[in-house]
Amino acid sequence: MAERRELRAVRRWAWYICLPGFIVNFIFGWYPLALGIVVAFQDWPIIGPAKFVGLTHFYNLASDPLFYKTFVNTFYYTALSIGLTFFIPIIVSILLMEMEKRVIRIMMILWFIPMASMSGIIVWKWFYNPYYGLFNGILKILGLPLSQWLNSSRIAMLCLVLPALIMFGPGLIYIASLQSIPSDLYESAELEGASMWQKIWHITLPRLRPVIAMLLLLAIIGNMQVFDQPYVMTGGGPGYATTTVVIYFYNIAFNSLRFGKGAALAFVLFCVIMVLVIIQRKYFRENIDI
Amino acid sequence: MAIIPQVGRKKIRVRLLLFSITLFLWLGVFLHLFPVWWTLVTSISPYHEVYKLPPSFFPRHPTLFPYKFLFSAAMQTGVTIRQGERIVTLHFGYSQFYPIWVYLKNSVILTGGIMVFQIPITALVAYSLSKLHSPRWNRILFIFFIGTMLIPYQISLVPSYLLLKNFPFAFRTSSLRGINFLDTYWAVILPGMYSAFNCLLFKGYFDGIPESIIQAARLDGASELGIIRRIILPTSKPVFAVVSYFTFTGAWNSFMWPLIVFKKAKLFPLPVFLYEIQASVSDIKNPEYARYLGGGIPLVMAAGIIQSIPVFIMFIIFREQLMKGIQLRGFK
Structure with a gap:
């Protein structure tokens, strides 16, 4: 009792x-x-109470060319970013494990020395500066034609992804799970005469699979919602070349103060992300611990 | 030390492979540190070494003028110069700024406020989920406390804004007058008081503490608060370190939400200030003018260095715990 x-x-x-x-x-x-x-189903005038307007915002979005443009941009950004940079931390982490313990320690500390994110974005914007930036400086030293970088609608999106490609590094989470793989697995594989690639393919990657699945999911969600970096570096320009959905949303909701339309756009983005998540979960039928 | 064969390390091919991997990794370290170094170099360069192509790779005449300018009242009042016969006052384009003390103070208050509230509140939730609730409630509460993490944040940006504008009604009618939290520090601190992600980290760690220790303490007559103080807190230092670091960097770097809720320039935290000042400096077409306004880009880079220093200090403080903390169960 x-x-x-x-x-x-x-x-x-x-x-x-x-x-x-x-x-x-x-x-x-x-x-x-x-x-x-x-x-999302209401209209919020500047003064006075909100009114229900049904599906009006969704109809308006459906006939808005910018709506499609920003979604195409966002998909393009996500595909570019994941295609070019997602696998890099996996490779670098696997390679890093080949170093001596002492070297790993030093490298990890240097690698994870942080910079406030806004300073990082701004120094990259300065690298890209067409008049005085470092990249055009290097091109000039090499005697190559200068580029407009972020001001060129053709390569602006690529320029946004480039920092993650050039500043390659390992992933903390990959290192953690690589360290948890018992080393006798590799030793016995070696006794059996397994080659390097076979070890990576049959021991390392299967062990990393759940982590990769989880991080891929987070990368998709994160990239679909990108805001800070394109907003600061290009402001969505030139024209609308780098306007992502969230930048468009921000402009609608908080610059033009059309809360209803903004909320409707956010709702559409939410649905799109959910669909992508479901597709991804189906592909990697893994029991992911969130 | 696993993939490359242990036997035959002396073979030339294996050695060459190991050497090129090492080189590749150090290149990564170098490329990673380069922007930090470049920010530092630019921040102490005089304007004429920066506004030219190709730029100087080393500062030939280092100066602390940008830093001094950031802390001076000239940020607000502008600079008066004599141009031939005329006397001209130079400002940063359209925006008004304050000495950087103001923004540093804002960032410290916002980040401190979030940490002071979020970490205890979140830790208590996680502890109750991990050890105290009945299994039946646990399942429901877990979804309640973690579910918000899985939903893209934009969907709640507009309603959170409306909610903070007319707290707690959100809807605007003549009779329902709420509190307007916009343009106060609370607009950032209130929504930051709980974090689902950190809750998951805490819970993962607390789950690893054996139930039997807590039962034993109860039998010995320890109070529930005593159990938290004497058993949970001392054993959970690593997870508190990791969560503190994540919370700190997250709050210190947060840009979009402060941009939305603060219209008064006096309340901006450092990231918003940095964004505004780099936009204003890009508007200065004439480098001659930039020379007087803290050197133009060097001023922005100096602000970037000032923003980065606390993050760096936190990293040094928590370094040991972070490197250990990567084995926290919450990460698996």
Whole structure:
């Protein structure tokens, strides 16, 4: 009986200590989510109460060429970014494991020395500067024709992905899971006469598979929602060449203050991301621990 | 030390392979550090070494003028110069700025506020999910507390903005007057008080603490608060270090949300300030003018260095724990 009472006290204590988090997560987590779907069907004038307008915002978006343009841009960015840079940390991490422990330590510390993200974006923008930037400086030294970089609608998107390609590095999470692979697996494989590629293909990659699946999912979601970097580097230009969905959303909702249309666009993006997530989960039938 | 054969390390082919891998990795380290170094170099260069093509790779006449300018009142008042007969006052384009102290203070308050509230609140939620709730409630509460992480954040940007504008009603009617949190620090701190991602990290770690220790402490008559203080906190230092570091960098770097909720320039945190000042500096067409306004781009880079220093210090402080923390169970 006493144990029973004690257990009940524990459960009550559990509720007390999770209450602050419960309230915050309700007000700023779930409530806005529900509200967001409601606002997508409303019109918010500058003054006065909101009116229900049904599917008007969605009809307007469907006949808006910019809407399609920004989605194409976002898909293009995601494909470019994942195609060019997603596999790099995997390779670098596998190679890094071949170094001596001491070297790994030093390299890891140097690699993960952080820079505030905005400073990183701004120095890259300065590299790309067509008049005084480093890249055109190098081209000039080499005697090659100068480029417009971010001001050229043809390569602007590539320029946004380039930093992740050039500043290649390992991934903390890959290193963690690589370290958890027992080394006798490799030793016995070697005794069996396995080649390097066979070891990577049959031991390393299968072990990394769940992590790769999870990070691929996060990369897709993250890239579809990209904002900071293109917004600061190009502001969506030249023209609309690098306007991603979230930049377009930001301009609609917070520059033109059309909250209803903005919420409708966010809702469409949400649905698109969910579809991609479902497709990806189907492909990698893995039990992913979130 | 696993993929390359252990036997025959002395063979020329294996050696060459190992050497080229090493070279490749050091190249990566170098390329990674290069922008940091370039920011530093640019920030101490005088304007005429920066506004030219090709640029100088080493500062020939290093100067601290950009840093001094950032902290001076001239950020706000502009600079008065004599141009021949006329006296001209130079400003940064369209925006008004303050000495960087103001923005540093804002960033410290916002980041500090988020850390002070978020870490205890989130840790308590995670602990209750991991050890205290009944299994039946646990399943429901887990979805409640983690589910918000899986949903793209944009969908709640507009409603969160409306909510903070007229708290807690969001909807605008004549009778429902709420509090307007926009253009106050609370607009950033309130939504940052709980983090689903950190909750998952905490829970993953707490799950690894054996239940039996807690039961034993209970039998010895320890209070629930005593268990948290004497058992959970001392054993969980690594996860607290990792979460503190993530929370710090996340809050310190956050750009979009402050850009949305702050219209007063006096409240901008450093990332928004950096964005605004680089836009203004790009608007200065005449490098001659940039010379007086802190050197133009060197001023922006100096601000970037100032923004990066706290992140760097935090990294040094938490380095050991971070390198260990990569084995935290929450990451698996």
